[in-house]
Amino acid sequence: MPAPSWEKDPVLSVEHVTMRFGGLVAVNDLSFAAGRGDITALIGPNGAGKTTVFNCITGFYKPTQGMLRLQHGDGSTHLLERMADFKISATAKVARTFQNIRLFSGMTVLENLLVAQHNPLMIASGMTVLGLIGFPAYKKAEKRSIEKAKYWLDKINLTDRADDPAGDLPYGAQRRLEIARAMCTSPELLCLDEPAAGLNPRESGELNQLLLDIRKTEGTSLLLIEHDMSVVMEISDHVVVLEYGIKISDGTPAEVKADPRVIAAYLGVDDDEVAEVEEALDVVVEEARQ
Amino acid sequence: MELFLQQFINGVTLGSIYGLIAIGYTMVFGIIGMVNFSHGDVFMVSSFIALIFFLVLTTWLGVASVALALLIVMVISMVLTGLMSWTIERVAYRPLRGSFRLAPLISAIGMSIVLSNFIQVAQGPRNKPVPPMVTESIALWERNGFTVSVSYKQLIIIAVTAVLLACFWFLVQKTSLGRAQRACEQDRKMAALLGINVDRTISLTFVMGAALAAVAGTLFLMYYGVVNFSDGFVPGVKAFTAAVLGGIGSLPGAVLGGLLIGLIETFWSGYFSIDYKDVAAFSILAIVLIFMPQGILGRPEVEKV
Amino acid sequence: MSTSAPARPFEPDFAAAAKDAVLSGVIALGIFGPLVGLRTTQNMSNQLIVESHWGLVAIIVGIVAVGRFVLRAFVFPRMAMWKAQPKVESTAEPSFLRRNIKTIGLVFLLFYPVIIVSMLGYQQSIKWVDNFGIQILIYVMLGWGLNIVVGLAGLLDLGYVAFYAVGAYSYALLATHFGLSFWILLPLAGILAAMWGIILGFPVLRLRGDYLAIVTLAFGEIIRLVLINWRELTNGSAGISSIPKVDLFGWITFNVADPNYVGKVFGLANSSAYYKIFLYYLILALALLTAFVTIRLRRMPIGRAWEALREDEVACRSLGINTTNTKLTAFAIGAMFGGFAGSFFAARQGFVSPESFVFLESAVIVAIVVLGGMGSMIGVAIAAVAMIGGTEILRELSFLKVVFGSDFNPDLFRMLIFGLAMVTIMVWKPRGFVGQREPTAFLTERKAVSGSLVQEGHG
Numbered sequence A: 001m002p003a004p005s006w007e008k009d010p011v012l013s014v015e016h017v018t019m020r021f022g023g024l025v026a027v028n029d030l031s032f033a034a035g036r037g038d039i040t041a042l043i044g045p046n047g048a049g050k051t052t053v054f055n056c057i058t059g060f061y062k063p064t065q066g067m068l069r070l071q072h073g074d075g076s077t078h079l080l081e082r083m084a085d086f087k088i089s090a091t092a093k094v095a096r097t098f099q100n101i102r103l104f105s106g107m108t109v110l111e112n113l114l115v116a117q118h119n120p121l122m123i124a125s126g127m128t129v130l131g132l133i134g135f136p137a138y139k140k141a142e143k144r145s146i147e148k149a150k151y152w153l154d155k156i157n158l159t160d161r162a163d164d165p166a167g168d169l170p171y172g173a174q175r176r177l178e179i180a181r182a183m184c185t186s187p188e189l190l191c192l193d194e195p196a197a198g199l200n201p202r203e204s205g206e207l208n209q210l211l212l213d214i215r216k217t218e219g220t221s222l223l224l225i226e227h228d229m230s231v232v233m234e235i236s237d238h239v240v241v242l243e244y245g246i247k248i249s250d251g252t253p254a255e256v257k258a259d260p261r262v263i264a265a266y267l268g269v270d271d272d273e274v275a276e277v278e279e280a281l282d283v284v285v286e287e288a289r290q
Numbered sequence B: 001m002e003l004f005l006q007q008f009i010n011g012v013t014l015g016s017i018y019g020l021i022a023i024g025y026t027m028v029f030g031i032i033g034m035v036n037f038s039h040g041d042v043f044m045v046s047s048f049i050a051l052i053f054f055l056v057l058t059t060w061l062g063v064a065s066v067a068l069a070l071l072i073v074m075v076i077s078m079v080l081t082g083l084m085s086w087t088i089e090r091v092a093y094r095p096l097r098g099s100f101r102l103a104p105l106i107s108a109i110g111m112s113i114v115l116s117n118f119i120q121v122a123q124g125p126r127n128k129p130v131p132p133m134v135t136e137s138i139a140l141w142e143r144n145g146f147t148v149s150v151s152y153k154q155l156i157i158i159a160v161t162a163v164l165l166a167c168f169w170f171l172v173q174k175t176s177l178g179r180a181q182r183a184c185e186q187d188r189k190m191a192a193l194l195g196i197n198v199d200r201t202i203s204l205t206f207v208m209g210a211a212l213a214a215v216a217g218t219l220f221l222m223y224y225g226v227v228n229f230s231d232g233f234v235p236g237v238k239a240f241t242a243a244v245l246g247g248i249g250s251l252p253g254a255v256l257g258g259l260l261i262g263l264i265e266t267f268w269s270g271y272f273s274i275d276y277k278d279v280a281a282f283s284i285l286a287i288v289l290i291f292m293p294q295g296i297l298g299r300p301e302v303e304k305v
Numbered sequence C: 001m002s003t004s005a006p007a008r009p010f011e012p013d014f015a016a017a018a019k020d021a022v023l024s025g026v027i028a029l030g031i032f033g034p035l036v037g038l039r040t041t042q043n044m045s046n047q048l049i050v051e052s053h054w055g056l057v058a059i060i061v062g063i064v065a066v067g068r069f070v071l072r073a074f075v076f077p078r079m080a081m082w083k084a085q086p087k088v089e090s091t092a093e094p095s096f097l098r099r100n101i102k103t104i105g106l107v108f109l110l111f112y113p114v115i116i117v118s119m120l121g122y123q124q125s126i127k128w129v130d131n132f133g134i135q136i137l138i139y140v141m142l143g144w145g146l147n148i149v150v151g152l153a154g155l156l157d158l159g160y161v162a163f164y165a166v167g168a169y170s171y172a173l174l175a176t177h178f179g180l181s182f183w184i185l186l187p188l189a190g191i192l193a194a195m196w197g198i199i200l201g202f203p204v205l206r207l208r209g210d211y212l213a214i215v216t217l218a219f220g221e222i223i224r225l226v227l228i229n230w231r232e233l234t235n236g237s238a239g240i241s242s243i244p245k246v247d248l249f250g251w252i253t254f255n256v257a258d259p260n261y262v263g264k265v266f267g268l269a270n271s272s273a274y275y276k277i278f279l280y281y282l283i284l285a286l287a288l289l290t291a292f293v294t295i296r297l298r299r300m301p302i303g304r305a306w307e308a309l310r311e312d313e314v315a316c317r318s319l320g321i322n323t324t325n326t327k328l329t330a331f332a333i334g335a336m337f338g339g340f341a342g343s344f345f346a347a348r349q350g351f352v353s354p355e356s357f358v359f360l361e362s363a364v365i366v367a368i369v370v371l372g373g374m375g376s377m378i379g380v381a382i383a384a385v386a387m388i389g390g391t392e393i394l395r396e397l398s399f400l401k402v403v404f405g406s407d408f409n410p411d412l413f414r415m416l417i418f419g420l421a422m423v424t425i426m427v428w429k430p431r432g433f434v435g436q437r438e439p440t441a442f443l444t445e446r447k448a449v450s451g452s453l454v455q456e457g458h459g
């Protein structure tokens, strides 16, 4: 069997990562690779350790053991487990969204996108000093960053709400805004933690288009956690399945779907049924939110 | 060695008082997650209530037995301080529950200013000395002209604290009120759904904390023989330090922390400079909060992303 | 407590109100009876005795009971009615006053001494320029400085007065020992205070919420206690006196003996009012500098990062923001303005002692920031005027002596009323006077963000 495409040019390689919380082993000796330009899905039942993997990748947790290597297109590599969380975003260029949305709810939509461009703007403002005395270069840089924000607002269809507080947006729009905010950091790898959770089918479809578009036009590689099988099967190139912190399957969507261990993990029911259950659950969750 | 023993006894005495106050901080923090900033001043007011009734009993009503007077005074002070604390919670904190997080803290700071200034206005700014109430002491050990002694006052303080803590422990561990409190600590919404009267439980928590502070206030008055309207702040901060040191939210922790703070303070004054004893207390507070915010007996807080 | 009949919720329920009134009267009697009715005083032989003042207790209990009755019978139903009515968004243009409040305020501040002097003459103006103008402006400046830390970055600092002390002592010590000019020491004091901001900020970076507040309180107290106990340097509780006055860059001075005394230069009669007026404009300039820098910073990446930090620290880190540096700059810049204000304070008083830097001062400044509405510059200014001006005015209410007798000292009630106001305003408006947030950038239209969405920060 030839090596799968994601092994050849991985943007992220996770090698033997283990994460313990006291006695609980949330992730156990996990290894997988996410290919450059791929959409890689990380799936698994509740509590499988998916979010924990994300937290290790983005530096919020330091893995107990193992290595996380990020490779840029220009060949530079970053060892994520050794970097501070903000550095992972700033220099290794990994952006993420959160399972429970974390927007700056008291700031406007536009401000949210400007905060995401903090680092380039900080440099343009001469670490604040030059900007404070009214240096023109900063003005220009700010204009550019507003342009960039506008570009993303257009993509997520929120231009007309740019001046509204983020906390006022409907749920689906908040999800999209969080993705746009992450994209404003110009990431090499974008990690999405259950982006479709709580979305209705139409919104979910739009999300798929947005993700495919991001990959196509920005060339960003995507890693996503998803419960919604329809999303996973439709857009991902590569699926990794976790259960109790252990990888139980890894391959193309078709391969994973046929894997008996995966079926067993999902309570022995068909994927379609799982999707149905999930959808029903999502509706309930959405209702509970309102 | 003699100095050490003597300071140990003094430290335990002082620590008992801090421990009694610290319980009020710890319980309120445990149940509504708020630093009850005015608790130190509640303690001070309770000491004034004790002072007033002690004078009334001994000078007006001619109660001759100091022990009886102290007992009555302590009970009155517990009741009235509890009533006051209930009112404060009702007026200044309850309307702010569930709103902006800083609001209750600011309100509590305001309340602390109100209490100390109210006493200043109502009772005057001067120190209030009472004649020594209990003077006897027992010499434990004598060597090289240095006597290690424990005074009756100290014995009373330690004994009263121990008995009260035992009753209190029974109250929160074995009664339905204690269960309700622990339920509210875990999850207030869920407790309410299960039919626990959350408002009343919180009120009672304040009242219990205040009653213990009133015991401390009475003992403080008996021990030092003087109170002042500004005596709430520093003991308040030290008791809070004790609560944090022991692990905030934990009752045994509060007592343990109180004893430790009392010991540290007396040993510091005994062996180092008395000038810097409050600096030591504040430094411990800062160091504990920075390096071991979960305290000795508390549970560490994990932040999930 | 009994609830009124659900059918007519807005009707006054007199029976319930009366029951309530009696109950609160009893509670008031329990609390105020001993503490007010039995006053401990010392008699001729220095023994503590108890005096009774039952009349006063009766008045207080009466006020509480009647007040509660009115609240319960009339005010609460009215409030419930307002709440039940659908909110009508006022589409009308805000009034002229509201739209131009900044300009009007600024013009008023600029002409305030002129108005006072022309109304009262130089000698009489001193009180109004000094006790009101300068005093309030100091707190406005301190409030704006702390606003950076508390209001923008969401880090609750209860030890801000430490930086005020650092500024004051820097000026006092360096000016008395080395005779350096105010204009050199002002920036130096700011830098020293900023350094202390970083030193004290560093260990508390990991702390959140009330813990941060308590540790900063501890730091503030430690600095004060060191000032008291390090007698060789600070002269202990006795403080440092004869701190030199500020002059106008050496061209004009305010010491009568100097050849270029302001009176001699302009041919005016000697008066201490000139110095006060000069100080007024100096503190006004410093306060406006604070405002200017803050407004500027808010629109820069660092300012947005502060606010983002207040909203969600985890999200900030996920966007590559170095939260350590961001917090430290907030501490440092806030402290710097505190240091400026401190050196001004030392120059104005001519005397500093640890007494001026007690925790109460920090509490007052935090109260001003929170009561004003976190992050709002106008709100902070309004709160400073209301709280400081309001309590200063109490000193002037000598007519109260006629009502309460000649030994009535309104000054004593100042802090009592301050504390009561703090509680009342919090209960009435937990978000402060100005509960809205002004966005720092906009695409088409600047819309204020409702306060209910703005987070208060974790630290």
Ligand SMILES: Nc1ncnc2c1ncn2[C@@H]1O[C@H](COP(=O)(O)OP(=O)(O)OP(=O)(O)O)[C@@H](O)[C@H]1O
Pocket (backbone or CB within 6 Å): A021, A024, A026, A044, A045, A046, A047, A048, A049, A050, A051, A052, A053, A099, B302, B303, B304
């Ligand atoms: N900071 C932490 N401390 C202790 N345990 C943790 C921590 N974070 C996660 N865990 C535990 O690790 C396990 C995996 O959690 P994780 O959030 O990664 O699951 P998940 O796969 O994302 O589940 P879900 O689909 O519900 O989001 C869980 O048992 C969780 O309780």
Ligand SMILES: [Mg+2]
Pocket (backbone or CB within 6 Å): A050, A051, A052, A099
């Ligand atoms: Mg998860």
